[in-house]
Amino acid sequence: MNTRKITGYQSLAYVSLIITMFSCKENPETFAIHAPIYPGNAEAVTYTLNKITGDVSQVQLHETIQTINASGTVTATSAEALLQTWNNPSFPLNFTKTGGYATNRLVTYRFDVTGNDKHYTHTISFATRPYPVPNQPAPVYVVGDVNRVMNLVFIPDRDIPAISTFYNAVKVDIDEVFHREDYVRRFRRSYNFFINPFTGHAHDYDTETRDHEVPSNWDQLSFAQGKVILHDRDIRDFAEPDKHLFSAEHYVKGTLLHESGHNFYDLADEYGGGSHWQEATLPNNWSSLAGCRADAAGRGMQMSDAHQMGTSGWYKLCPATCVMESSGTAIHPYEKPCRDRILYSILQRSAGN
């Protein structure tokens, strides 16, 4: 038997290597999307799983197909089928369902993700086009009970040159806004997205009457915390908070994130001259400097972070990089005080409050 004497230095070296290798393992974080987001009859659908970080050892993709009628009732459900397994995968993962699905279907796909002794799933449902339930928005990326998650309805403006442009913009907004923001994307089971079958029309804040033209099935949309008219014209967008309605160019992403802050989490503006109030629980605006400073430590900030927004008489803790200070093309992150409020709002919603 070949024996070697191991010195003290060598022991230390081996132990440090082993500790390092184990401590380096990270929990996986991934997000899932399908394209096209609202497929027509027999249109091929590609499922994609992207990795944000962490160690993934296995992924499985399953599907279930339901048939729904005009009342929204499920009349048939297929057995769940395993579509593909990936072991020690390289990302992104793609699987294309050639031949797609028939109309009047609600398809549910599930990515099972395993890594670093963790296991979780992405379970997402989408309808095929056209959605058979009259006057209702079509669920195109839904993950939970409409009464327990945040709901956003995308409304096509009548100025959109081709409806395929709109459908693609919806997919991009889900994938490159909600899945790219560092905090929001962690709530993979907290947002339902819908496409409205009827058009609206966004007005320009500066040159037209300050009221957006809502679609004919407006009454069917009032359950949603957010409704956005995606338009083609380059106009000055605005929001009508009492309707939970706002507008955005279909190619602009930052507006969507900022307005979601208002609509989903009751976050106030963080620029002087915006819309300000102080929430009773986990606010991002304070009506006094003293109050703002007093809350700083409990919100992971320093007292010196408290500052006035312009000359508004309102105060905040977030730095200028927070999305509630900005809007438009760039996607800024939500900062810590806003994150607190996001978590609270989603938790409240999931509890049915």
Next chain:
Amino acid sequence: MKYAYSIILLSLILLCSCNGNKAQQKNDPALDSTLAKIDSQVGTFNPAYINDAANSHYAISVNFANNQFTMVPGNAAIRPGRAPYLMNDTSKPFVVKFRDANNKIIGSYSFVNPGLLRACDGKNPNISIKDSIKFEILLPANKEITNLELSNNGKRLTQFTVPPAGANAVDSTGGGVKVQ
């Protein structure tokens, strides 16, 4: 000895690269635990939510003109899903309280001024307030609700007797064309 130093050096390199990755999105056990709780509570999407009477709401249309609020008759139709507000949060300036026949408060919610318009777009943000508007009060489809009270910045504005949920047909005000 050189071998030992090499291994220690390799460990340090691995540790540095590992921490670099973690900076992208740190593991947060407390958040993970809360996320698991949220995931356990959100249920699943049911396309028949439109038929769920227990989780529905209705709308009362209100006009504001000449500094007065008046209720628009003829709109208490049941709508699918719950009202979109966080209930019993009266933090924002405009507060809606709804009461039963004994004047007991059943619930409340709040939002910013109903005439407010917010242009957060670009480098020149602006807000304005319309002085003449029609807006909707969304209420849980609870037949015990008989009146509602509106207040702004703590000042009571008005109180209405409201029709019971489902009393009238829909007052659709929208337009648009079907795209599919």
